Each structure stands twice: as C-alpha cells, then as structure tokens.
Amino acid sequence: MASENAARLADNGMTPEQEAAFRRQRRRRSIALALALAAFALTFYVLTIVKMGPALFDRAL
Amino acid sequence: MAGEGRVEDYLALLKPRVMSLVVFTAFVGMLVAPGGINPVIGLVAIACIAIGAGASGALNMWYDADIDAVMSRTRNRPIPAGRISREEALAFGMVLSVFSVMLLGLATNWVAGGFLAFTIFFYVVIYTMWLKRSTPQNIVIGGAAGAFPPMVGWAAVTGTLSWESFALFLIIFLWTPPHFWALALYKQGDYGAAGIPMMPNVAGEASTKRQILAYSVVLAVSGLLPVWLGMSGWIYGAVAAITGLSFVWLAVRLWRAPDGADMRRAARALFTYSLSYLFVLFLGLLTDAVALRLGVI
Numbered sequence: 136m137a138s139e140n141a142a143r144l145a146d147n148g149m150t151p152e153q154e155a156a157f158r159r160q161r162r163r164r165s166i167a168l169a170l171a172l173a174a175f176a177l178t179f180y181v182l183t184i185v186k187m188g189p190a191l192f193d194r195a196l
Numbered sequence: 197m198a199g200e201g202r203v204e205d206y207l208a209l210l211k212p213r214v215m216s217l218v219v220f221t222a223f224v225g226m227l228v229a230p231g232g233i234n235p236v237i238g239l240v241a242i243a244c245i246a247i248g249a250g251a252s253g254a255l256n257m258w259y260d261a262d263i264d265a266v267m268s269r270t271r272n273r274p275i276p277a278g279r280i281s282r283e284e285a286l287a288f289g290m291v292l293s294v295f296s297v298m299l300l301g302l303a304t305n306w307v308a309g310g311f312l313a314f315t316i317f318f319y320v321v322i323y324t325m326w327l328k329r330s331t332p333q334n335i336v337i338g339g340a341a342g343a344f345p346p347m348v349g350w351a352a353v354t355g356t357l358s359w360e361s362f363a364l365f366l367i368i369f370l371w372t373p374p375h376f377w378a379l380a381l382y383k384q385g386d387y388g389a390a391g392i393p394m395m396p397n398v399a400g401e402a403s404t405k406r407q408i409l410a411y412s413v414v415l416a417v418s419g420l421l422p423v424w425l426g427m428s429g430w431i432y433g434a435v436a437a438i439t440g441l442s443f444v445w446l447a448v449r450l451w452r453a454p455d456g457a458d459m460r461r462a463a464r465a466l467f468t469y470s471l472s473y474l475f476v477l478f479l480g481l482l483t484d485a486v487a488l489r490l491g492v493i
Contacts, residue, residue: 160202167203175295178240182303185236 201284205274209257209285210250210292217474218249218345224478225349225364228427228485233353237303241352244300245345247292248312252319252341254289258282259324263390269383289320300352308351315344329391332398339372340365346478363421367477370415374408374447375470381405381450381463401459405451408466412447416440419477428484435480439473 149157222245226238233241257264257275265276274280293316301309323338343365350361373395380387380394381404387394395404419436422428446466453462 157200160200163203164201164206167206178243178299181236182240185234186303 201274201280205279206288208274209254209280209288210247211253211256212250214253214342215246215249218342219246220475221364221368221478222246222345222349224482224485225346225361226353228364228422228481229350229353229361231353233304238352240303241300241308241349244296244303245312245348245352248296248300248316249345251289251292251296252316254285254292255316255320256324258285258289259320260328261285263329263392266390267386269386300348304352305355307355307357308348311344311348311351311357315341315348318344330393332393332395334393335376336373339369339376342372343368360422360425360427363418363425363427364481366418366421367415368474370411370418371470371474374411374415374443375467375474377404377408378450378463378467378470382460382467401455405453405459409444409447409451412444416444422481428481429488431487432480432484435483436477439476439480443469443473 147154219242223242226233226241257273260270261273261275261282264270264273270276275282275285293313297309297313297316300312319338319341323334323341327334327338346364346368347357347361350364351357377395380396381401384394384396388397395407399407416436417440419440420433423433423436443466446462446469450459450462450466453459
C-alpha cells in the first residue's frame with residue numbers, strides 16, 4: 136500500500152490528483168491576471184478619451 | 197506550498213469587508229464635495245481608492261502573518277493558513293499600491309494621488325509596523341488611516357483638502373477607538389495571546405469602558421459638524437443626532453455593565469451597532485447631498 140502511494144507521487148512530490156488541482160488553480164490565476172490587465176488597459180483607453188474629450192477627434196487628417 | 201493560492205485567497209488579502217467601507221466613505225466624500233467630476237473619472241477614482249485600500253490590507257497581512265496565526269479571528273487568513281507565501285503577498289500589495297496611486301494621480305489630480313499614497317504609508321508603516329505592537333494607543337492613531345478615504349474622495353473632486361473634508365475624517369477617526377475597544381473587550385484573550393497591547397489588556401476594563409464613553413460623546417457631537425459647517429441639511433442632522441445619542445446610550449450601558457458575561461454582551465452590542473452607525477451616518481450624508489443636488493431640499 137505504501138509503495139503504491141509512493142509510486143503515485145510525481146517528481147515534484149505531488150500525487151496526480153494534487154498536480155491536476157495545482158494546474159487548475161494556476162490556470163484560474165492566469166485568467167484572473169489576464170482579465171485584470173485587460174481591465175487596466177481598457178481603463179487607460181477610456182480615461183484618455185474622456186480626459187481629452189471631443190478635441191481628440193478635432194484635428195486635420 | 198507557495199504558489200498554491202487560489203484567486204479567492206488573493207481577493208481575501210485585499211480585506212474586502214474593510215474595502216467596502218472605504219469605497220462607501222470615499223464615494224460620499226466625492227459626492228458631498230463642491231463641484232462635480234466626470235462620472236467615468238469618478239468611477240476610476242473610486243476603483244483606485246478601493247485598490248489602494250486593498251493593497252494596504254495585503255501589506256498589513258504580509259507584516260502581521262505571525263500574530264494572525266495566533267488569533268482565532270485571523271488564523272485562517274491566506275498567509276497563516278499556508279495558502280499564500282509572505283513574499284507573494286508583499287509583491288501583490290506593492291504592485292497594487294503603485295498602480296492605484298499612479299492611476300488616481302493621472303485620472304484626477306496629484307493631491308488625491310499623493311494623499312492615497314500617504315494613506316497607504318500611514319496604514320502600513322505608521323500603524324502596522326510601528327504603533328500596533330508598541331502602544332495601546334495603536335488604533336487611536338492608526339485609525340486615521342481608515343479615516344482618510346473620504347478626504348481622498350474630496351480631493352479627487354476639488355484638488356484640495358479643506359475643513360469640510362477634515363470633518364468627515366474626524367467622524368471616522370473618533371469612531372475607530374470605541375469600535376475597536378468594544379471588540380477588544382470581548383476578544384481580549386485573543387489580543388493578549390498575540391501580544392498586542394490593546395487598551396483592555398494594558399489599562400484594564402474599567403479604564404477602557406470610561407474611554408469608550410468619552411470617545412462616544414465626542415463622536416456624537418462631531419457627527420453634527422457637517423451641519424454646522426453647512427455641508428448638509430436637516431436630513432443628515434436628524435440622522436446624526438439620533439444615531440449619535442444611541443451610540444452614547446450603548447456606551448453608557450457598557451460603562452455600567454458589571455464585569456463578566458454582561459460586560460461582554462454589552463461590548464458586543466456596541467461593536468455591532470458601531471458598524472451600522474458609520475454606514476447609516478454616511479448614508480445620511482449621501483441622501484442629503486443627493487436631495488440637495490436634485491433640489492428636493
């Protein structure tokens with residue numbers, strides 16, 4: 136039984152179930168970080184438009 | 197193991213409950229300030245203040261991980277529970293601090309941005325690192341950090357700091373000691389075990405109860421300052437008078453309560469009431485400001 140459990144441990148010391156959970160958490164963190172960065176970029180874009188106002192489009196082409 | 201933190205754990209580092217109060221008081225500060233602000237810029241400003249407050253929470257948890265592990269109320273926080281490492285919390289808090297200050301400065305003005313930076317510094321360095329573990333006056337002075345957000349909101353609109361914004365600061369500043377000392381009175385074993393010099397452990401219960409009463413009276417009077425300064429009208433005045441008197445009444449009940457279970461019950465009642473007191477008071481300010489702008493009063 137003990138050797139069976141030991142065999143299940145991957146190189147990083149995690150069982151396959153633990154490793155799957157770890158990867159799932161990491162994926163969720165990555166998605167959250169991507170969303171935060173996208174929100175930040177969008178905020179900057181919208182702020183620029185709002186602060187510069189209609190003058191932004193009032194220029195010779 | 198580090199790196200196992202869930203998204204929820206990172207959100208918990210931001211102390212969302214404290215953040216909600218900060219957002220609310222900052223929003224009221226913005227709304228009662230003279231003049232106006234573009235709604236989009238206002239929304240960004242509120243988000244920056246919220247993230248700045250969250251960053252302070254994360255930095256507070258980074259520094260306080262050792263004592264958080266001892267107290268029942270805090271031992272399940274992400275760092276003492278082992279879900280996030282101290283280094284991760286430090287990096288998270290620092291990055292959010294810098295981003296929130298820079299964005300607020302760029303979106304509104306640098307008085308607001310600078311004041312948000314000062315607020316974070318005050319909470320993390322002055323309160324968390326210095327005062328919290330060294331003096332029973334910790335939350336009196338440290339409470340200032342929690343009282344700054346409406347001033348930041350005010351500065352975001354006006355670009356200045358004025359006596360009117362100071363009145364909003366004063367209300368939260370004076371509210372903090374009775375709020376936390378009431379909590380400390382029924383949780384004092386916890387603070388004692390963690391070695392934090394809270395007032396009941398240092399000065400005793402009788403002295404703490406007297407000080408709670410004194411602060412409550414000054415708080416109830418200060419609650420009327422916005423009326424005297426002409427910032428708000430009778431709606432807020434009535435709310436401030438009624439809720440202030442109730443606060444003093446509960447403080448008197450605590451002061452007269454004999455030690456033991458009765459005292460802990462009275463302390464708990466005051467603590468619970470103090471949470472809604474601040475919310476209702478600022479809701480009164482908000483209602484007054486909206487009614488004034490709509491021309492209803």
